[in-house]
Amino acid sequence: MPKLVRLYIHHTLIGFALSGVFVAALLWLNVANLWHLVSGSSAGWLAGFMLFMFNGIVFSGVQFGITIMRMAEDTPPDGGSRPRNVALELQPVPVRNLRRGVGEAAGTTRQP
Template identity: 45%
Template sequence: MPRLVRFLIRHALIGFGLAVLFVGALLLLDVARLGTLIGQSPFGGLAALVLVVCVGITFASAQMGFAVMLLPRDHDAPQDRGGTRAPSGSALRLAPARAATGRNRAR
């Protein structure tokens, strides 16, 4: 398996692990009576599973994004400056314009 795929899978699993801990803390601390609601519901296990999966997808995506954005840059590669064409030697110059005065205005 390529290194990049392993890197992304590892960070996705870290995100899912954090999501399990987060949902566990939500249920254990009974935030907004969520733990009581899920505990007393006949479909509480399914609700907890759906909550873990949805929060897990969010945390895994965020963890993978952070991991990719925090990769070190290769300083030997040319920097991306927004284009591939070499800059030309001539810079833009302002052209003189004639300003109309009170006497020269067209009526």
């Protein structure tokens, strides 16, 4: 099996294990009266299973994403001759005032 597939399956299992712990803690602590809702309904087991599955999908995706991001190599930047730490300076930009009085053409002056 390729290493990347093995890595994905491994971290998916970790994500679903975290989901099981999370859902168990939600039910045990009775957050938002969730234990009563799951245990008091005939379809409560389905709600608990869906909670486990959807949290498992999210947790495994996050787990795999974090693992992939941590695999990046720290390579020094290469190429380019510009110095890396350049202090930026503000430069004035001349702006022509295009607002004129009514009936005046641009570039003309007002005569009294």
